[in-house]
Amino acid sequence: MSDHPLTNANGLTEAQFLATYDADAYEHPSVTVDMLIFTVMDLEQNNYRKLPQKSLQLLLIKRGEHPYLGQWALPGGFVAVDESIEDAARRELYSETNIEDLYMEQLFTWGAVHRDPRTRVISCSYMALVDRTTLDVRAGDDAADAAWFDVSYTIEAEHTTTTEQGMETEKRVRIKLQNEQETLSAVVRIVESVQGRVKKLSREIVESEGIAFDHSIMIEYAIERLRGKAEYTDIVFNLMPPLFTLSELQRVYEIILGKELLAAAFRRKMADAVTETDEYTKDAGHRPSKLYRYNPEWSHK
Amino acid sequence: MSDHPLTNANGLTEAQFLATYDADAYEHPSVTVDMLIFTVMDLEQNNYRKLPQKSLQLLLIKRGEHPYLGQWALPGGFVAVDESIEDAARRELYSETNIEDLYMEQLFTWGAVHRDPRTRVISCSYMALVDRTTLDVRAGDDAADAAWFDVSYTIEAEHTTTTEQGMETEKRVRIKLQNEQETLSAVVRIVESVQGRVKKLSREIVESEGIAFDHSIMIEYAIERLRGKAEYTDIVFNLMPPLFTLSELQRVYEIILGKELLAAAFRRKMADAVTETDEYTKDAGHRPSKLYRYNPEWSHK
């Protein structure tokens, strides 16, 4: 690295120093990646004229080993010493989805001392977004116990206490994960305190049914981030197929943001983010809709 | 954890499994924290009537050991197996600033395989914001080689190539760190590519003078984050003293955002974020200004 024969306090050059460096002088933690793989699915619809409802889905793996045997966990695995964290995340993502190129983003690194009962494990969480139509129904070959769960995020309680020096806001968020076979649920308590000018944020699991480790916290965090980014980036398009209608896009925004949007305003805002095509939907029991594609030249207003 | 006598495929209960678990079956990386400690300082001013210019400052430590001996690095250190990552970050922050309660936020975890020539090191970067007035001039006791550097962030080149499948935007950002003794500099190349609907972002050091490891990338990333958050959170108040004038606040926003703001609009936007006091500045060669404090009840519009 250095092109001068610099020596340290012991008179060693860099090459000499590195040759004697002992990386195992103290105990190291293990490092893992945990993947939050989201997609959006159409729910079955009995009325052929109505549009299908959209549902936000998360991929989980049933644990076949202790700890949390039989519960559901985020897909993930250890980071090898000869691969970057991002490569490890891509490897995990590929092994679950069989797709090479997917949107993926690092979220947060979780480092509480006892978050894994086996040993000290630091986990770096990544969020990936998949378009359901390009995805195999069966997610991953080897993952026999992988399953998609419908995700719901509900704020069950929120109250603020004002003290002399500042204030504290406590929020309880229920995460509910459901599919035909299983219903998992957890409550995460989020405390944001402002003392003087110092703000602190902490998350803690208050209740957990069927979700392994601290993964309900990771899920809560990821949904908050997804919501936040949906509002000021084009992240949502990663959940869309190549061609989509504007009301499909709107419905995806709606389930992510957890609120209804007005069609007129939504179309105006999205006008520059999409390119129209000549194609239309057909065979719906109502007026066909023009199909659009994402416009990568969009500059985010 | 589990209150049923669940057994795994080998017939072991959780307690039996954990007793035989070998965490050292494979090699582990080292994990460190690196701290980006920012503050805002007044620059000396020769004209007594003019307001002093503000300057964004970053704390760096001169390396006294290989590798990068003699270069400047972010303060940081290894995460011990019995402390959380956040505790390690707080410990480092305290040892540099002698202040217990400071704003601190996890930024990103850097995990390239060869980012440290000694061994495989994964580093979790944290940003901390300090109000200069509550800070000792001498940062930390033991850190004899700690120094504050004025930070400048300049986009030197930016161009977009459109291909058939998507586009690629390349940006070169120069980070310049200066104080009375030293001038450090680096250029970071940031490539954002959109292929189809898949977006990827990568950062790489193109040029580096006097900045150790991949720390210029961490600095570039932190400034981008600070800018982003300045626009939609109250993060900037962590850089302010308890009492401040609105134009001081505006000048802090201006150096962070790197652009000038209109006073009238700024004051309107900030009206609900601050509480006015009865105090005023004095002895300036011009009209005194009302002093304000941060209003923690502010709800971000």
Added chain:
DNA sequence: ATAATAGTGTCTGTGAGACATTATCAC
């Protein structure tokens, strides 16, 4: 008086919310 900053008033354009209206399909 002067040079500086502090602080206010107001016009204008943009964009989101709200809601009404028209268009178009399968059956």
Added chain:
DNA sequence: GTGATAATGTCTCACAGACACTATTAT
């Protein structure tokens, strides 16, 4: 025609950019 969604038109309100204007201090 009916029932559904698609798509557009338009009013209003909030707010940011722009800039002119007034206020107040130390020297």
